[in-house]
Amino acid sequence: MRPQVLITLDRNGAESLQEQIYQRIREQIVTGTLRAGASVPSSRLLATQLKVSRNSVIFGYERLINEGYLIARPMVGTFVADVLPDRDVGAEPIVAPEAEAADPRPAPIFTGRPHAILNNSNIPIDFWTQRTDPRAFPLKTWRRLVMQSLAAAGHNLTEYGDPCGLMPLRVEIAEHVGAARGLRVRPEQVVIVAGAQLALNLLLRLLASTGDEIAVENPCNQGAAYLFESHHMRLLPIAVDRAGIDATRLAASNARLAYLTPSHQFPMGATLSLERRKTIARWAQRTGAHIVEDDYDNEFRYDGSPLPAIAAMAPDHVIYLGTFSKSLGAGLRTGYAIFPEHLVDAAATAKALLDNGQVWLEQAALARFMQGGGFGRHLRRCQQHYYTRRNALIARLRERFGDVELMGADAGTHVAWKLPPSLAPAHNVKAIARTRNIAVYTVQSGGGHEYDGDAFESDWLLLGYASLSEEQIRAGIDRLAEVLALNDPISRNRTTLAPMEQRATSLPPS
C-alpha cells in the first residue's frame, strides 16, 4: 500500500502552503492519526496529490524532521518518529477555553519568519556558511587586550557611552575603510552597531516606511529579506548572476532603496562587476535613491584585485555596512554602519533610541587591536588560512566530481556549487550527506532565500569552508562523493562501500 496523508489546504489562507503542510501533518502525528513508524509519501508524490510545488512539501518535511516528528531513512523513506518531541505534544492541552474567555490575550501583531542564524548541530564536518575558524581567533592577544582595557576601564563599565560608539574605535574604522575600501569618511559618520542586522533595523528607521519598495538581490540574504518583509515593505527581487545583481533592471526600477552585498553576494558569492557598480552609483545619484552596501567578506579576496565600494563612488547615497563577525568572530557582535553626511544627525538620534549604545569592553579591546596594527596582521593571517582552505576544497571537488561549476570562489568564506543534473536537487544531497555526518546547505537552509521560483534552491549547494581544516574539507568531500555514488542507482552496483557506521570512525577527528 502506498503511504498516504490526507490534508486539506486553504489556498486563500494567511498561512503559506508549506506552513499548512507542516501544521496538518504535525497535528495528525500529535493526535495519533499518523502513528509512530508510519511511512509518509515521498515529497514528489505528496506534491502531486496536493497540487503544490515540491519545495512546499520538502520544507514542510524538513521542519518536521528537524523538530523530531519525522525520521528520514535515505533510500528507504520517511517515517513518523517513534519518540515524539514532548515539548509541543505536552503543551497542547494546557489551554483551557474558559480561562481564555475570561482573560483575553491578543496575539502579537508581529508577522515574521525566523531566519537561519543559529547552528547548534554537532555534525563533525559541517560546511556551515556562517562560521569562521575558532582556532584562528587571536585568543591570547584578545585576552591581553581585554585585560588592558579592563585595567583602564575607569567609569566606562558603569556609565553609558556615546550611543554611536567609542570614538577611538570609530577613528580606527574610518582609517581602515579609507585604506581598505577607499572611503573618505569622518569618524562621526561611523556608528558602531551590534552587527549588520541591527544596522539594517537602524537605517530602516531613517529611510523606510511600511509599503515602501526595496530592491533586493535574488536569491538574497534571509536575515535582511525577512526583516524587510516583517516591516511590510514591498520586496523587489532582482536576479543575480556571476557579475552580481542585474544593475540595468535595478536602474530601471522605481525603487528608492536597495540592499546589496557587492563584495561576495550572499548567498551565491558573486562579486558585483565594476561596470554594474558604476551603473548603480549613477542610478542612485540620478534618482536620489539610497543603497545599503553590506560589504561583508570584502576582507577575503583571493583572485583579481578588489573593486571599489559603491560608497566610494556615490558617498551621499550609500549606507555602508561592515562587520567584525567574519574578520574576528560573530560572538563579539560588533560591526559598523557608515552614514552619508545628511543622515548623520538623524542616525545618532535613532541609534540612541534604538539601544543606548554598544557594550564598552569589546569596543575598547578592538580599538586597541586596530591601533596596534594587530588587526591588520590578524586579517592577513586569516586571508592566508582561508585561501588555503578554499584551494583544498576546489581541488578535492574537482578530483571527486570532475569539472565542477562554482560561484563565489574568488572571495569570501563559502562557495556555491551548481550540482550536475545527476545529483540535483540540492535538498536531496543535503539529506543524504546528513546520513553520513556531513552538513552541506541549500540556499534556504544556508541562510539565503530565493523569491519567484527555485532555480537556485534546487540546483545549487552552499559550502562554507572557513571553519574546517584542510583534512576535514577533504574528508567531507570524499564522504560526500561516496554517499552520493552509493545513492546513484547506476554506480551503486559498481561500488562496494563499508557500512557507514564503520567508516565514520576511520575519519580524522574534527
Add this chain to the structure above:
Amino acid sequence: MRPQVLITLDRNGAESLQEQIYQRIREQIVTGTLRAGASVPSSRLLATQLKVSRNSVIFGYERLINEGYLIARPMVGTFVADVLPDRDVGAEPIVAPEAEAADPRPAPIFTGRPHAILNNSNIPIDFWTQRTDPRAFPLKTWRRLVMQSLAAAGHNLTEYGDPCGLMPLRVEIAEHVGAARGLRVRPEQVVIVAGAQLALNLLLRLLASTGDEIAVENPCNQGAAYLFESHHMRLLPIAVDRAGIDATRLAASNARLAYLTPSHQFPMGATLSLERRKTIARWAQRTGAHIVEDDYDNEFRYDGSPLPAIAAMAPDHVIYLGTFSKSLGAGLRTGYAIFPEHLVDAAATAKALLDNGQVWLEQAALARFMQGGGFGRHLRRCQQHYYTRRNALIARLRERFGDVELMGADAGTHVAWKLPPSLAPAHNVKAIARTRNIAVYTVQSGGGHEYDGDAFESDWLLLGYASLSEEQIRAGIDRLAEVLALNDPISRNRTTLAPMEQRATSLPPS
C-alpha cells in the same frame, strides 16, 4: 540698550517652536548677525516678545549653551560665545546649491528627538541621575570571570549564539526574578537584550502599530517616550503622584498598552502602591491590555518591604524589563525582557531579526557571577552603599534647607526634591549650581519628560547620589546652599563667601 534678537517663528511649521528658536539664533550666530560677546535677551523677555512659553526659550537656549554657541554668566546674562564650535560652522558652506540640484538627497523620514543618555561633563560634583558608582564595580571579580569565560570560550567568540541569549544566563535570571520578584517563569521566556531601550524596540515590534495609543506616566522616562513618539504612537500621559501613576485613570482609558516604572517611577521616584498595582493588573486582565513593567531600581529599596511586581499578578499581560545597568554598570549593556508565554515565539523571531543576539563574553561572565552567588553579594554591598549615601543626602538637605519635600527617597539611586517657592524655578537652580561646579538636574535635563505643562519641570530638582561619596554629597549640598543664598537678594548681604575658584580647591577630590 536692551539686548534684542529678531526672530520670525512659523507657528504652523513642522518644527517645534523651541527647535525654531534654537535654529534661528544659531543661524544668526553662525552667519555673524549676532556677534561674539553680544548679549541675548533673558528667556523671560524673549518669551514675551515672541509670545511663546518660557520653556520653549529655555530649552532653545540650553541647547545653544550645551553646544557652545552661547555662554551663560549667572546673575549677569547670556552671551554669544567668543570661540564658536567649529563642527557646524565649518560644515555650513560645504553644500553647493548646484550639486544639490544635480544630486537629490532626500532627507531622512525619521523624526525623533534625542534623549538625555550621555553625560560627558567634567563637573566634579555631578548629581547625574543615570550613573552608578564606578568604585562599587567588582572589577577584580569581573576580571577573573572574564578570564575564566575566555579560557572556556571554545567556538563562542566566533559563532552566532542564540539571539534570545545565553541559556545559562537565562536560567540564572529566571531563578533570580523568582526569588526577588515572585515571578514564575521558564528560562525560555527570558530574552537577553542590550538594555531596556532595546527591549522597548523589540516589544513595540510585537505589540504596537503606528497611531496606537500608549499610556505613559507623566512625567515619564524620556528614552521611552521619545521612542514611542518616533514611532508615531499616540501618547496618553497619566499623572503621577506619591503613589505612582493614577491607576483609576489608566483603567478608565482605552489604551491597550502602558509603559510603567513601578519600583521607582522615572523620573519622580514614586513607588506604585499595592492597591494601584492590583487595579492595573485587573484592568489588563479584563481588557487584554499589555503592560510594559520596567522594573529598574527594584534592587534598591530602603524603607518598607518590596511590593510584588505587576508581572506576578498578571503574568500573561506583562512584559517585564530588568537591567544590569543599575546593579552592575551601564557599560555592560545587558538587560532582559521577560515575555508572557503567548509572545515567546514571536519575540524570539523578532529578536533575531532585530540584532542576531547579544555579545557573548558579558553574558558568560554574568552567568558565572550569578551562579557563584557573587552577584547576590555584590547587590547587598551596593544596597548598603547607596543607602548610606541616600541618608547622607537627606540629612544634609535638611540641615541646609530645612524640612525639604522629597519624592522617591525610599528606593533607587536618585531623589526628587520639590523646591520651595523662594528657590524655584528648577532650571535657575541648575544654572546657578553649574557656576559653582555642581550639577543638579531638572526633570527634562535629568532624562525625564513632562507633557501638558511644567509643574514638575519648574518645581522639582533631581539628585542622583549613587556615584558620589558621602563627602561629595555633603560638599555638593553645602555649595548649593551657599550659592543659592548668594543668589537670594535677601540673604546676599548677610553671607560672605570666598570666590568660587578658591573654594573649589578645598573640596575633596572626586
